[in-house]
Amino acid sequence: MSGIPIQLDYSMCMESHVGAIGGISELHLEGEIPTFKAALCRLKSGIEKGEIGFWNLPESLETLRDVQEYAASVPESVTDVIVLGIGGSSLGMRAIAHALGGPPELRLRQQGDRAVYVADNSDPWFLSRLLETLIPQNTLVVTISKSGSTVETVAQWLVVRRWLETALGRRAREHQVFVTDPERGVLQEFAVAESIPFFAIPPNVGGRFSVLSAVGLLPSILCNFDAKGMMQGAKELADACRTEELSQNPAGMLAALHVLHQRLRGHNQHVLMPYADALRPFGDWWVQLWAESLGKRLDRRGRWIECGPTPISAIGATDQHAQGQLFMEGPRNKLITFIEISSAEKDFTLPKTAGPLSYLSGTSLTEILKAELQGSAVALANDGRPSLTLRVARLDARHLGALFFIFEAATAIAGEMMGIDPFNQPGVEAGKRLTAGLLGRPGYEEEGQTARRAMDGDQRHYAL
């Protein structure tokens, strides 16, 4: 499909290339068309009814404008941005900052732009170093929580707010902005009570689908990443993925191939392996998207199915030297999606060398990387092990936006094809309630007792 910023090559997961044990056939794909159409139809209906919001984010440029306007009002004295958020509120921004801003340890020295730090855990390890390093006067704190009461995030926020107030007194609120539910939650209440500006996460956009809402746009624009380019690339994919022609729908094909490989070939471990260091945190973002959307106890009809492929993040060529042995010789339960970036912004050509390395003279590092990907794909295929390759011309904002969208759409379509709800996450509640009980949150006394009993109860304890 010319014009689309992502090309999907799926030869190496087909019977014709990897045999019938590891591959599927064109007949399988054809047979899946009704399921795909029903899934897409269901999604489109959800989008039209306003229940599903992520699909239209790339074309609703209103948030982008609001965020740009706010960012323009942030004084130049603000040189550092802290993002507090976890899961869907942090992984997207970390992926953007890495892919477009460079590796964290080299980012600061290279750019005059604002630095962004994503603090996503209740572990004090990162936050303590961060607050020792930054200067409150020069820092803007973006606190992101869809529910507005995520314990890790509000706990971090209480710490950072004190840090700001100690230094700035009442002006502390000028160094804060929230991204949260527009109508409910603790952050929203504080925003109103303390006159802190806030941006809405649309209620119909789940955390893991929110990177193209204010969640990703606000920090991006504050740090001068090309948010508009991301939205454009995402929109190109959103348009392309609307077609009901499976063979013309990139996200539909990506979803159908994974669903079929899982159902027919037992490939329930899905590896995403970009040959690009710049996409390492993108892999973490995808892991949440895939795991949380497709790992479900119940199907849409309430049947107990406990399904869910395991997403595995890998980086080529590095992981050839880490997970490659398992991928090549271990159980035949994996489908690998490679991502190939065709050209690098900066590249090196190897110098002319005598002796055993002379065969590398004049080769570029990017050519080596590409040969590694091809060598891996062919070695797997020769042993009947399947892979897909997504090809991207270069890693700029447009292509990053396109990658975000193709995986979001593929996830939603795959979930609908599997007959589950890809948009909920009921399983994380139980642990949250027990934790709240252990922390003494009012209303959770019983859970606290349950947890304590389980930890040190009268059952025999096994330890060494």
Place this chain on the structure above:
Amino acid sequence: MSGIPIQLDYSMCMESHVGAIGGISELHLEGEIPTFKAALCRLKSGIEKGEIGFWNLPESLETLRDVQEYAASVPESVTDVIVLGIGGSSLGMRAIAHALGGPPELRLRQQGDRAVYVADNSDPWFLSRLLETLIPQNTLVVTISKSGSTVETVAQWLVVRRWLETALGRRAREHQVFVTDPERGVLQEFAVAESIPFFAIPPNVGGRFSVLSAVGLLPSILCNFDAKGMMQGAKELADACRTEELSQNPAGMLAALHVLHQRLRGHNQHVLMPYADALRPFGDWWVQLWAESLGKRLDRRGRWIECGPTPISAIGATDQHAQGQLFMEGPRNKLITFIEISSAEKDFTLPKTAGPLSYLSGTSLTEILKAELQGSAVALANDGRPSLTLRVARLDARHLGALFFIFEAATAIAGEMMGIDPFNQPGVEAGKRLTAGLLGRPGYEEEGQTARRAMDGDQRHYAL
């Protein structure tokens, strides 16, 4: 076991706590004793014969002294260290630098010590930024490759060598040191020809088991990390893990629990989930160790078994918001190993707050983190899903060394218990040969043709 720097709590993977579907029993453990003893015996015999080298690294302090001597000769003008290496030659050092040196983006601002940069991929993305940032005069380049001819590493080295020579001419060699096989390989030849100092990786120590050899020690000491403390912690574990009493052997228990859960309960996905941001790259190190050692086509007798658990790296509490849903509701094929760090170097106590967050007043971030781990473990257990917890008092060099060793020993023991060779990696060769063919390496012409035929052959190509 008092005195050992790591405590293993395995209650929550036992039948008594999670039921018979998800848990195993004391009888199972007892029944496994002969297999464990045979495995340990085989390992010990390999160690005595000098075939297996990693176990004795913590007590052979000779390398440590040699490295210290060399490091003392490196001038103070060297402020930056580049490590070139991939897989077992990079993941260990990255784990050390992160755990003991702090997050990369905040490391530089906090320490007067030398900065370390690990460049492990043939992707020019990181290297190009690195060479633009550093100054050759102030940089020492440590190139690490066991075989001495790893294509990613020698390619990077050719680029970096040119960078040094352009700036320093013949003095470039003073800014280089190798860690490689003492007798063979391209790096060894260049070391001799160009009078570049080099340290040996003992031939009986595989890459993924080499972190406590010069591979990890040299960059650690150059950057003033407490290598001696690591060795001490590792030695404590090495001593503890020699006992043939399974119930007293921490690595033996860790191995036996995983092997039994895999064999009896189908738990073939092994999650390592430290509640510690500092251990994120440690997880990557462990993924290679576990995947490459235990993922094997053939068993010791040459039978075709295609075995291997899938290692999954996660970080608590962050991944509760990413993979937690899948772990809680997805297929019952996972065994999770939590790591709890009891105390933090620096912590925050939350300020007194009115309103809905008042229950957090006076709680520390570390207490929240611990409650999150406990809430997750109990929520899983209440649903019959098993977990283990490793407890570590604090994250210093000693405990990091102990963590390295317990997982190395557990991996070796688990491999022997499974009847496979945990020390080889035959599966990565096929891809390497195809890549060499594509790059035109002499002697690999046939592989090059095979790869090209497979990529664009006469078989129908599927792409969109």
